[in-house]
Amino acid sequence: MSLVIGVLALQGDVSEHCHAIQSCGSKAYPIKYENDLDHIDGLIIPGGESTTIAKLSYGSINSAVSKVTKNNQTLESKISQSITSTKIKAKPEQDNSNNTIPYSSLINKIKTLGLSGLPIYGTCMGSIFLAKYIENNLNQLSMQLMDIKITRNAFGSQKHSFETTLTINCLNPPKYQAIFIRAPLIIATGQNVEVLAYLPDYINLNQDYPTKAIMVKEKNFLASVFHPELTKDYRIHEFFLDMVKK
């Protein structure tokens, strides 16, 4: 049986993920519409620009942001609250003819499928979309599926983007060459979140954090702030496909 893995195809490095999935012997399926989600066994949210995806997903950033802002402010300090306690309802503005298309239905359906067990893997921007809390930048939206707090552009502009060799113990062998592009960083994790890799301590940051996680798993969700799809080493995609098989 060949698995079908959807790749959210609104913007970003979609074809790289599709290629990785195909190289692992599964079928890749780009997702642009709600109905595309009907036939997939797992979903990948690729790298890209989070503000762009938020815009495309919700129709209007501003109408949804006020609600998310409220949630983030009240809950920011209680990182390990259960996922179901945070409900976000984003609806597109009705007073603008540009925004009559219900983009949010795509994201809402992904969220519903995720809560009912669909395996979802987010890379870089994708990890921002899975996080329950986003530091500093409230002008962002996410599906709030993972009990993690994330900060965007933790390393600075493109000249601080880098590649380095990580040790990821769930891989065999654990050495893994990883690429970080204007990457976010996971700075807090809830008690049910399994940290699969931490940032090596030789990497400089502008600001230090008590937790510096770069790859995490919680139930049916997987997130990495780096980009396995940009290398030819597809073991992390295989790790995700194993999650899907289970």
Added chain:
Amino acid sequence: MSLGNDNNNKVSKGSEVVKKALPQMLKGGVIMDVVNAEQAKIAEEAGAVAVMALERVPADIRANGGVARMSDPELISQIISTVTIPVMAKVRIGHFVEAQILEALGVDCIDESEVLTPADEEYHIDKNKFGIPFVCGARNLGEALRRIGEGASMIRTKGEAGTGDVVEAVRHARTILGEIKKLSVMPHEELMSYAKLINAPYELLLQVAKDGRLPVVNFAAGGIATPADAALLMQLGVDGVFVGSGIFKSANPGKRAEAIVKATTYFTDAGLLATVSRNLGEPMSGLSVHSLDSKEKLAVRGW
């Protein structure tokens, strides 16, 4: 070149793969020209994947004449501190010191652009020396591969900037994509002569023949003014679009910008294109490319 300086050699910054990766994250998106922080904010809120910071949009460069140079670093810094999306800025062809300044400022990507007045009429910048990516314009495959050979991490088809006339963008996109298709079916023994014919580095040409695409991301630019223009270029097969004068020279920039972003994502969905194209107000007035004197064309700059 590696800029690894985290007190050890375990970290590689500015490597080829790291530089090419930034444009890969921008695929399927719209990069918008902005001339101040306020416009940058509008672009970001409309869903731009990046902004191009410059003092004058190409339409004004055309109208004002004179020498067009790199923008004031103060303006670029203001834009960098206003938005969270990547910020690009332009340098003159061959002006590697302007590029050094932009790298020091912390822009995410440098555009070595024919829209500015060239500083060197023989040589482009050696982009391999820099730790951040460059995007360069091209009208055909030979020009694209020469720029990639010099270290460009992204290509944009030139079109004819500042006109609002999409005809040259279409011509350049069709030319490059057509040449790539031709290469992919060309017998191997013909490739060297073809490389010679189009003045392309042979190794890169071999790679294109094998992969059926450029080794870097390829956006369209130069004359895109409407959601339909953006979708047209996407359907022709580019990875994303630059919109220069087309947004902030129109009557309702925010709304038009948003519509172009949606059109670039859902570029095959005619129903959606019809919806987002409604009531956008006046587009930029535009300038037919055929009304331009050959001396006024920017696309011919580049060697």
